[in-house]
Amino acid sequence: MKGTIRNKLVAGFSGVLVIMTVVAAIGGYAVFSLRHSAFDATRVGARLNSLSLEIQIHNLEAVRKIKSYLTQTGKPGEEKARQMNLEEAKFEINEIHSLAAKAIAVAPTKETRAKFATIVAAVTQYEQALGKAVETSAANPVSEGSKTALAVYEDAAENLRESAEDGEVVGHDASQASLEAIERTSSRSVALVVGISFLGLALGIVVSYQLSRAILIPVDHLREVAESVSLGNLDIAVRRYSEDEIGDLADSFSRMVTAVKFFRMEAELTQSEAASEVSNERSL
């Protein structure tokens, strides 16, 4: 491709355009990735929070049902309601199991998973303690063994409640970690976009400077030559700086200066020949 001014301008501005496109693409990618990680992190944090709250609600409900079940022990006519309470409590416990398993699947880190695994262990313990309490109270509700089983059950219930509360804290922490991750990604993206923008700006300045030099230097030289010729100085070299339109202009100008020089020399020669003839005639 010939290095004409048009081609140089097209190449220069295309280069700047490409740089700006790269900057925009990187900026766009950064914003997209920020949005994606923000969405992802917020979703996980919110989900863990919600699962922990659900576990707590099911735990409260299970404890309430078991309390009703135990107070109904030995009361005639309430056997059916009592069994219903027991079944509902078991259902709540199953729900807690299922929710804890979901939380383990969603949890983003090993520590978070470990916290929800604690809930699973607590609910298993709770289930066993409940089974024992139900068994002993059915045999003899006022026996020493029944009282001990009830105390173990209450401990297990308290333990489950505390584990569920821990789960809620973990959910909250996960949300907090998500916010921190968003903040980190955001800072990184801003730094990246600013850095790339500065790089683009620097390259744009370099391209513009080179482009202006490529045009201005030969034009300035031609201006100097034209000024010199206009003042009568024809002994000036016309340089061709570039293989473009300005180079062609320099060639034309050089040809013009050469022709003027020749015609001036020829005129001077003719003048001197005429003067010499006049002088010869006079001497004759």
Place this chain on the structure above:
Amino acid sequence: MSAVSDKVVATSKPYLGPAAESFISRQCKAHLKVELANLSSAHLKDLAKWVELGAGLIMDPAKAVELAKKISAG
């Protein structure tokens, strides 16, 4: 003008512009003692030598050498 003189003038135009014909004519008369119209291929070597000298006075010597080579090559 002969075909040779036309060709020499045409070769000189990009270097001397409107002065090409006068310049070549002057070199022919002054140094080769022939009219431009009577220029033949036999004169080209000598003409090139004088063109190099004469043109070197009014233009960039490198360009004068270039023009002389073109004239000499016919």
